[in-house]
Amino acid sequence: MSRVLLVSARCRAWLGTTALLMLAALPVHAQDLLVRNATVHTASARGSLEHTDVLVQGGIIRAVGAGLVAPAGVSVVEAAGKPLTPALFGGITDIGIEEISGESATVDSTLKLDDQPLRPEFDVSLAFNPASVLIPVARLDGIGFTALGANSGGGFIAGQGGVMRLDGSADPIGPLALYIRLGAAGAELTGNSRAAQWMLLEQMVSEARGRVPADSPHALLTPAGRATLARYLAGQGRLVVQVDRAADIRQLLRWAGRENVKIAIVGGTEAWRLAPQLAQANVPVFVDALGNLPSSFDQLGATLENAARLRAAGVQVSFAQRDDASHNARKMRQLAGNAVANGLPWQDGLAGLTRVPAQVLGVGDRIGSIEVGKLADLVLWEGDPLDVGHYAEQVWLGGRAMPMRSRQTELRDRYMTPASTEPRAYSR
Structure with missing residues (x-):
């Protein structure tokens, strides 16, 4: 029983520390950006739009259309025709x-x-x-x-x-x-x-x-x-x-x-x-x-x-x-x-x-589609978002770029690193 309690306590402590690190990594302010030349699946009456740009300012979608100009200070993401969708429902x-x-x-x-x-x-x-x-x-x-x-x-x-x-x-x-x-x-x-x-x-x-x-x-x-x-x-x-x-x-x-x-x-x-x-x-x-x-x-x-x-x-x-x-x-x-x-x-x-x-x-x-006036909750995909063989390249919530990492990816990266002279448990 004591061994189980000890493991449980360690797990809770580790989970709490990891969660705090993840939260601390989030950007504080909404990001202004222009996603250029995407295949925009709006999930609205407009359907899917090829070679389309999405302008985000103050965390809100301000414009959706072709040939949009990035205002001063707005970062540009080149989508190269890749799918852009609203953030998904979990x-x-x-x-x-x-x-x-x-x-x-x-x-x-x-x-x-x-x-x-x-x-x-x-x-x-x-x-x-x-x-x-x-x-x-x-x-x-x-x-x-x-x-x-x-x-x-x-x-x-x-x-x-x-x-x-x-x-x-x-x-x-x-x-x-x-x-x-x-x-x-x-x-x-x-x-x-x-x-x-x-x-x-x-x-x-x-x-x-x-x-x-x-x-x-x-x-x-x-x-x-x-x-x-x-x-x-x-x-x-x-x-x-x-x-x-x-x-x-x-x-x-x-x-x-x-x-x-x-x-x-x-x-x-x-x-x-x-x-x-x-x-x-x-x-x-x-x-x-x-x-x-x-x-x-x-x-x-x-x-x-x-x-x-x-x-x-x-x-x-x-x-x-x-x-x-x-x-x-x-x-x-x-x-x-x-x-x-x-x-x-x-x-x-x-x-x-x-x-x-x-x-x-x-x-x-407020959310659920790519339309002017809604929160800029967006996902840029490497391929078809309904095909699990493809993946999300970047997620923005309220215009903020979310860290594309998790506990699982950090464990993956830790144990895929080349072996050191120390035992594996001490590689970090």
Whole structure:
């Protein structure tokens, strides 16, 4: 036991030191620059523009066009026709609220309470650490923002989370979202019956709307929980619901329509079965584009064409991973690339990593596309950004050039150096 504690303490100390070094390396001021002669994938109505320049001043995109002149003092980056995209969405993750999943002291995404476990007021963004060692790792793959997602612990209403830019900022940049888990994945938290989820939701709605006395001995929510849920019922924020089975999605659409709330679906393995209804209700879906096997009874209709079928019906499509999303945010490009390989148009694949999640999560007015007036969150690529065989050459967030290194690259460089006369552990 003492040996385990010693290793854990050393790991925490090392992680903290590395994170501080990474944060200290970030430039302090926004950079003015002109990216010249790029293939600019705007992720907007303008689409992709060849031989195009992007002017950034004060961290804001000031102009997008051909033949732009760099004002005095503005540095020029020659793109030589390479792809330039908005910074990518890292998915719904625990980046910044989790360091090592097996070390509970570093995980802040889950609330576990025996008494009154349904706490919609729980906000994981309050624990966000902008010096997390996971942030530089994600940025190396062009990721500039992520949605912090609360995870179900003691209740199927997991809590709230916000959108975080991975530029060293400590606070969310937009509204919070409330995370809910339905179907088989949440049944163990609702008396082992998915039918009970709707019963509990109905009672919570009644409490939030004031139809149940606040001092009722059978109340499910605290006063703060009632106030939080009431805001979402009033349309001030979006409910992000993890659900897969078509039957459960159908019930969710009925409930959301009856209560007039904004929802988004995460997972949605069988969402393609209800594509027209989702499009009509304007419900976006964060798809696991690698889901191709019925790994549970909720996913019997799994298909790699899920994203393509949804988009063809008019559904807004983005992407989300199921497992270890925080440490594997780089796989988001693989999800989008696989969706494109199975019928999703390339422009929609890019939009699913940029504009769509930004709009769905309430920050599309600031990030998610290359347009005049938006934050200069940009990535210059060596090749096709939806092909994992290519890589990001440079990431700018708010016009600042991000260090293109991480804990992983520093370890690589350390152990690839020529051997010295000292033992390997003492080479540095």
